[in-house]
Amino acid sequence: MSTGNVVCPRCNENSRIRRNGRSTSGMQRYRCQLCLKTFQLDFYYLGSCPDVRQTILEMTKGGSEYKDTARTLGISLKTVIRQLKNSRYKVN
Ligand SMILES: [Zn+2]
Structure with a gap:
């Protein structure tokens, strides 16, 4: 599944980003397969x-x-x- 132009905030990778469920507030989380960190782009709070x-x-x-x-x-x-x-x- 493509994640469009989501970019990892740590290593700037943008082709190996996978969706990684949702935060407790329901926001989409992502996982970078390069540095293995998870992150999200939108914040409820x-x-x-x-x-x-x-x-x-x-x-x-x-x-x-x-x-x-x-x-x-x-x-x-x-x-x-x-x-x-x-x-x-x-x-x-
Ligand atoms: Zn990364």
Whole structure:
């Protein structure tokens, strides 16, 4: 079964990607047969999406309060702080 233009976020492989069931929230998951990692492209909860960390960082550097960032993005305050810590941003 072809998965179209799904690309592995780790190794950028796009021809050996297989569907790998669904996440608990019902999103399609994929498995890369090259690096054997599983991943998903769509997230029910935005806080789980890898791209959201960059948004959080930019909002924080732009002077947004953590709780405002959380509310704007529709994620929890804990997620905001965890993502900032993971990005090695100095959390006050
Ligand atoms: Zn891969």
